Amino acid sequence: GQNIDQPTEMTATEGAIVQINCTYQTSGFNGLFWYQQHAGEAPTFLSYNVLDGLEEKGRFSSFLSRSKGYSYLLLKELQMKDSASYLCALPDSNYQLIWGAGTKLIIKP
Amino acid sequence: EAQVTQNPRYLITVTGKKLTVTCSQNMNHEYMSWYRQDPGLGLRQIYYSMNVEVTDKGDVPEGYKVSRKEKRNFPLILESPSPNQTSLYFCASSLSFFPRESYNEQFFGPGTRLTVL
Numbered sequence: 001g002q003n004i005d006q007p008t009e010m011t012a013t014e015g016a017i018v019q020i021n022c023t024y025q026t027s028g029f030n031g032l033f034w035y036q037q038h039a040g041e042a043p044t045f046l047s048y049n050v051l052d053g054l055e056e057k058g059r060f061s062s063f064l065s066r067s068k069g070y071s072y073l074l075l076k077e078l079q080m081k082d083s084a085s086y087l088c089a090l091p092d093s094n095y096q097l098i099w100g101a102g103t104k105l106i107i108k109p
Numbered sequence: 110e111a112q113v114t115q116n117p118r119y120l121i122t123v124t125g126k127k128l129t130v131t132c133s134q135n136m137n138h139e140y141m142s143w144y145r146q147d148p149g150l151g152l153r154q155i156y157y158s159m160n161v162e163v164t165d166k167g168d169v170p171e172g173y174k175v176s177r178k179e180k181r182n183f184p185l186i187l188e189s190p191s192p193n194q195t196s197l198y199f200c201a202s203s204l205s206f207f208p209r210e211s212y213n214e215q216f217f218g219p220g221t222r223l224t225v226l
Binding site: 033040041042043044045048087089091094095096097099100101102 | 140142149150151152153154157159165167168199206214215216217218219220
C-alpha cells in the first residue's frame with residue numbers, strides 16, 4: 001500500500017520562498033506528481049519527478065529523494081495568487097493515483 | 110480548446126433520486142477517472158477506466174456506477190443517492206496511465222458540487 005503525508009497548512013509572506021514537503025511510503029515507486037488547487041477549483045498539474053534531484057520550472061521547483069521517500073515543492077518570489085492547496089500524488093501499481101490530503105498555503109502581504 | 114467538461118456544476122437532490130453526472134473530454138485520452146473530494150480527506154478515486162469498455166473500482170466505489178461506451182464520455186451514476194455522497198466530484202482524463210519512464214498528467218474537469226438532502 002501507499003501512505004502520503006503533507007503538512008495541513010503553511011503561511012508565508014509575499015515575495016518570500018516556501019518549501020512544501022511530502023513524505024511517502026510505497027511498495028513500488030512510479031514517480032511523484034505535484035498539483036495546485038485553488039479553492040473551489042480543479043487541480044492543475046505542476047510537476048512530475050521520477051528521478052532523484054531538483055527540477056526547476058520558473059518560480060516552482062520540485063525535488064525528489066527516492067531513498068528517503070521524500071519530495072518537496074519550492075515556490076520562489078511568492079505572489080498572492082500562489083495562495084492555494086498543493087497536492088502530492090503517487091501512481092500505484094493498480095493504475096490509480098493516490099493523493100495526499102494537500103497543504104493549504106496562505107500568503108500574507 | 111482541449112478540456113474536460115462536467116455537468117451539472119451544482120446539484121441539490123434528495124435521498125434515493127437517481128442522478129447522472131456527465132463527463133466528456135475532447136483530447137482522445139484513453140484513461141478517465143472519477144474522484145470525490147471531502148475536507149481533510151483529499152481526493153479519493155471512485156472508479157477509473159483504462160479504455161472503452163474497461164472500468165475498474167477505485168478506493169470508494171460503493172454507491173456509484175460508471176460506464177465507458179465511448180472514448181470521450183465517462184458518466185458517473187448514483188442509483189440511490191444518500192447524504193454521505195454529498196461531496197465535490199471531479200472527472201479527470203489522461204493520455205494513458207503511466208509507464209515509469211514517462212508521465213501523463215491528469216486533466217481535471219471543473220467539478221460538480223453535489224448535495225444530497
